[in-house]
Amino acid sequence: TAQEKQFVPGLMYRSGPYAPNGVPFANGLADYFKMVNAKGGINGVQIEYEECDTAYNNDRGVECYERLKKPGAAAITPLSTGITYALIDRATADKIPVLSMGYGRTAGSDGTVFPYVFTLPATYWSGADVIVNHIAQNEGGYDKLKGKKIALVYHDSAYGKEPIGTLEALAAAHGFELSLFPVAHPGLEQKATWLQIGRQLRPDWVLMWGWGVMNSTAIKEAAAVAYPMDHFIGIWWSGSEQDVTPAGDQAKGYKSANFHGTGTDYPAIKDIIKLVQDAGNGTGPRDEVGTVLYNRGVMNGAIIVEAIRTAQDKYGKKALLGEQIRDGFEALNIDAARLEAMGLTGFMEPIKITCADHEGTGRAFIQQWDGKGWNKVSDWIEPNRAGLLRPMIVEAAAAYAAEKGIKARDCK
Amino acid sequence: MLYREAGQFKTDYAADQAIFPILQDRIFLGLFLLLALVAVPLLANEYWLSTILIPFLVFSLAAIGLNLLTGYCGQLSLGTGGFMACGAFFAFKLATAFPDLHIAVVFLLAGVGTAGVGILFGIPSLRIKGFYLAVATLAAQFFLVWVFNKFPWWVNYSSSGVISAPAREIVPGFFITGTQASPVTKYVFLLVFVAILALVAKNLVRGKMGRSWMAIRDMDIAAEIVGIRPLHAKLSAFAISSFFIGIAGALWAFIYTGSVEALAFQIDRSFQVLFMIIIGGLGSILGSFLGAAFIVLLPIFLNNTMLAVDPSISTAIVSHIEFMIFGALIILFLIVEPHGLARLWQITKEKLRLWPFPY
Amino acid sequence: MSETRDRIGDTLLAVENVSLAFGGVRALSEVSFEIREHEILAIIGPNGAGKSSMLNVINGFYHPQDGAITYKGNKRKQMRPHHAAATGIARTFQNIALFKGMSTLDNIMTGRLLKMHRNFLWQALYWGPALREEMEHREAAERIIDFLEIQSIRKTPVGRLPYGLQKRVELGRALAAEPDLLLLDEPMAGMNVEEKEDMCRFILDVSDEFGTTIALIEHDMGVVMDISDRVIVLDYGRKIADGTPDEVRGNPAVIDAYLGVSH
Amino acid sequence: MSDALTLTRGDRSAGDDRRPILQVNNIEVIYDHVILVLKGVSLSVAEGGIVALLGANGAGKTTTLKAISNLLRAERGDVTKGTIEFAGERVDRLSPYELVKRGVIQVMEGRHCFEHLTIEENLLTGAYTRRDGRAAIQQDLEKVYTYFPRLKERRASQAGYTSGGEQQMCAIGRALMSRPKMILLDEPSMGLAPQLVEGIFETVKRLNDEEGVTFLLAEQNTNMALKYARYGYILENGRVVLDGDAKTLADNEDVKEFYLGLSASGRKSYRDVKHYKRRKRWLA
């Protein structure tokens, strides 16, 4: 029936230590759904979106999940690596897809072991590879990396530890020297870290896997030891306006990875402004639209909607069950034409998901802060998935399967 | 009228020392257990079981543990989170290193291990008291979490530092951990397990050990002069308290969330358990349960109610209001009854006994 | 009186040249005296004379800078209070030191802790030998409760009890340890005559029935003179008199320092 | 019971011939919402009088004093019925601070010195409410030291480390420092050497004579109390059971027996008190 609604839960955080970053993301996600609904829903099926506030807290996340889960839930967005870890088993048992977009368990990209986990469009491992690739380009080729010193400043948690394995593999392959600097939650204290980096180690490049207040603090401390900003690159969670504005002018030149466009120059986002914000229906303030995290929320929404749409192609234009939408995810193929139709051309790279590979291309680009906005300073960079990452993922997934006694799916 | 003890005479001291000396209380308890063991699993839905009842039971155990130390022995500790982490990671190492070990034994051994750690961190309590000790226990809190977060051996070298509970059965066919475990089995297992441990705790506190703890709590100098050795009393309190808390940590990781990283046992966890025992009642086993129920339920209840009243309000506002109400209720409860819910319950019973007279 | 004299035996505890100072304050200087078995010894003296400090030295809470204490033939300079308790010294306190959160019964039971030996696994079960042990001691505690006539407050938390009853419970706790030497610090302070009478009766009964040696500090001269076998007087940390009540009462130094003219 | 005594219940005029400065009318006090401790206590204290409040342990003396000085609320107690008037004004809802300013101060049972403050600092806190300048305070300090020379010796020690008696002196001295009109003394003689007890009562008398301070004292040392007080109330089980002139009370047979330890044949030795003597009570 036309009145049917597709339920989509969202585990967001608008309170707690990470709220400043959680809020714009949540707003973008909500606004995108509102826009889709305003345009008549997905093939006439309206989206019923419900949020639950996790405060970035794992057990609150589990509670939210249990509260919101139902067979008709399209996909879970945990928005926290920790919560993703806690939900993988549950969601698998409940047959609800988990979309951990650019975070979560990297091994989850192996669809044979994790049938309900989707890590598109990129994982941390891809992110690490992309950033190192960018460094190599700047240095004039991978061979120039030999003997270079690269430091990683990371949030001392499951999230921050994710890239270490990849970076170690890359260091071994290309001969650079990797130094690790963990930062304890919440990350307000990095004085010692940056004295070591800026005054003793003096690395050629610094990478950062930070979140929340850790990012801005790091940028300020880096400035305080006069570390050159343009040699300081964060992962996509360390590259939003919230991270650079508190540091003011000192943040100029800071770089980060990203996998979607910023600004409002995309038809879909213009639609949001027109149909949602201008209609007085915006979840957050108008000037938030187009910021990095807001747009990431939009992208998250777009992918869910596309997955639902794909699933509808197979199961009919009505509200579907989570496991049906999982099939939609696995058949997801957002090509240039689809992007055009979605009004997101140039916003993101085409994505194609298969039963075995839940990540897609893993492509990202590097952006740089000029004091006012983010500028794209590199092309889309293709990580070395086939040669390096994919085998690592398969191995990690196999280890998990062994530990849990899971029998891998056959995707042939 | 119904709640009178008149006519119930005790003929020996054992009967007088029973936990529930009054017949009505025993009947009530029996009914309650029946309800909890039979009716609840039949009636409660999955949400209730797995997000309210299961964490409630796990927290109750942690609260009992902390109550032994803080409520009975008077040693204020903010290291609960750290000790829960010990339990969780010890259990994980044991369960993965010895896959054939029965899971209940794993839990108990994890508790024993935690008890050892507890003794270690209890040593300073011989010199340090009150809030100084409380802050000093934070050393344990931060250090332990750091250890489990830092050394990959604890997580069997998983790259992210997250452990997930291997699937184990309590009796053949009934999984209590892993993906196959149903909330009902988990709940029933927890209920029985926690009830037994609570009984043990109750026995300890009403016997020799409990008395020496309480003596230390009420006046350590006098206790020593009566002949209690502060070293023994305090360290045994730390050990047994940590034993309970360690088991709670293991249950948390294995049965409640199924997978945790060390950071799940941050300092907030310590405070949460501390709330429980203060709100529930220091020095009361029943209070530990009441406090756990209160602290687990209240935020969820507030959150759900607000959303039910007006589904359109932003979750941010809901969270903030929830925070404020939570805080206000804590203060209100303390003002109404500083000795906690257990005391309130006792007063109610006393009033019931006097009813219909006011005093 | 003569039966009392017969009762008194050898030296149980001897204090030799004990000196104790806190910073500049000399609480005790070179005090020597002895306590004989089965006697009731009163220690009196003006406020701040060092009486309580003396008891603290005896049961190991204060460690004297100088001098030694011989108890049951063993000479010692220092010991921890719980050792003192283990060797049979029990006491009550000037400012009541009961365990406020516990009931009267539990307070008295703590007095018996040293006599309970079941390990904690048995305690955890609260069954079999542990239960039997618990009951044995409960009976002993009940005997003390009967003796002190505090049956009605058995289950009351002591914090709520009036002062006089608290003092009585404290005595009960000390008695529960079945001590050889009982130290009482102003057991009758804050009581009216009637209650003092009761307390005296308890003290005399303890002495008679159990043969316990008692050292007590008291400011009520009526009580001291009536019930003690011997009195020692401290002033400014020094012992200024030692003798039978009558001897002490007549001693001019004592009258001067302590009793005042009107007595 | 002797005929010379009046059984008072709310009979306020029985106090003294002088103007009553404190009137307690039929108050009821409940602790913890359930424990009823005072069951309608009335008493009155004449201006410039010394009134003794006698009674066994737990009779409610302390509670009565705390009800007057408004310290009950800090113990989860509450005056649920009745009124309290001081100098004609109702004071049962005033804060202790206001009361001290009006000149009513209590010396609490069990000393309650500020452990970490020195003796002198303790005394000075007593002068907190005063606004008459350092010199006057200094003068009173000296006066307190003349009453209690021992305190002068120990002036620089932390109160927590002084002996029981020294603390008692400190507590009384501290109250004196506020220049009160009326002092509620709770067991002032407890733990003091006989010489000092006398000293304290002499001090009370002196303050009463020379400065007109009114006293209401709860005391176990009935002997002393009746010697110095002009009027007395006997409390039992939260009720006033007997009141009258100090003299009359002291002559009362029952009072003699139960509170003064005198029998027909004079003072009897504590050694000779009979076993199994049961208390006689006015109220069961």
Added chain:
Amino acid sequence: MTAPRAFLPWLIAVPVAIGSIGLLFQLLGGLVPSFFFAWGYYFEVLIAGLLQGVMYSLVALGFVLIFKASSIFNFAQGSMALFAALTMVGFMEMGVWWPFAFIISAGVMVLVAVVIERVVLRPLVNQDHIILFMATIGIFYILDGLGQMLWGSDVKVLDIGIPRDPMFALGAIFEGGILINQYDFVAALTGGVLVAVLAVFFQYTRTGRALRAVADDHQAALSVGIPLKTIWVIVWSVAGIVALVAGIIWGGKAGVQFSLALIALKALPVLILGGFTSIPGAIIGGLIIGAGEQVAEVFLGHFVGGAIQDWFAYMLALVFLVFRPQGLFGERIIERV
């Protein structure tokens, strides 16, 4: 205050300790080459630590004030700092010049103090310390929720013009000079001044005495006519204003947002090390903790995997406590029977 002569040993001990730790590292540097470092670097770390330490002291100071006056361990101190800073930024965002915003926010903090006294402290007078502690956790929640509800939870930039550029000192002695963070320097200076002023105020006034009396025994303080109400309002107001200063300084560093409330945790080791009741203790404790943890993190951290700062501060404090259970300058714990 502790007599001046008590500070003398410190004057000698501290440089000796600093020097010998440095030497120790030098020696280690001889054994493990990766360990080698320049003295200039060592001092840089040390100075950074000391400056950081004073900033901890600023937060610890708020705790001390309240503890001194009421034996309350005020867990809400961190959220008071957050709330105060949020309020100040809120007003600045409305276009109020920052000194005015400061005054208004201070006023708001006084109001908060009045409300806390009325609603929380007064009904809980004479309760166990742990109950009051718990009540302050309640306050923590309320302030947290209220602050974010009123002012939103996004990161706010608080800039009152404290310079931030790196500054190099003593270039003549050490190669390349010693890096000093100007911001930290100004912050530490503010902290130092505040501590000094408060120490004097509370030590040499009648109020100071009354405060300590209240801390010892609520009921006795009431009985001698110390108006708890007024005392508490004063103390909580001062603590609120201290929180405001702390909030401004920390907020200026990290942006004003929720995590600010967590800096309270960093103040706790400072607090126990210095002693709960000592204002000078707060600053000395801060210096020791700040320097200790910074040096440890930089020179020991990488042997064990880093991020040891958090627990190291507590362990350091713990070790001190075992020798002095009341902290360095805390009042002696009176044990008598």
